[in-house]
Amino acid sequence: MAFLGIGKKKKIIDLTERYKKEPETKKTKENSPVNEISPFGINFQPPEETENYSEEDKRKKLARRLMDMTTKIEELSNTIYRLQQRIEVLEKKSGVGNS
Secondary structure (H helix, E strand, O other), rough: OHOOOOOOOOOOOOOOOHHHHHHHHHHHHHHOOOOEOOHHHHEEOOOOHHOOOOOHHHHHHHHHHHHHHHHHHHHHHHHHHHHHHHHHHHHHHHOOOOO
16 A cells, blocks of 8 residues: 555655755855856856966967867858759759759
8 A cells, every 4th residue: 555655654855954054055156266166067267267378379279269160150151052053953853943
């Protein structure tokens, strides 16, 4: 008869202990550097760490990003061209483009 819930002991799990301990951890986090990950997966760094990069490093990083973006744009352009060619071939075979 335990499957009907009769004679069954109820087990209660208290999940509020975690929330009671949060204010204590928040106090310690306020004093520590901001090197935590937000709920959106973004890693926030203090401004002091980002200012340590030299201008040359920033330029190299920017140049690398621009090269990557240019390469990606070229690849997408080639893909579009190939798709246009395929569409033209299919139009010719089906006779859609003939007036």
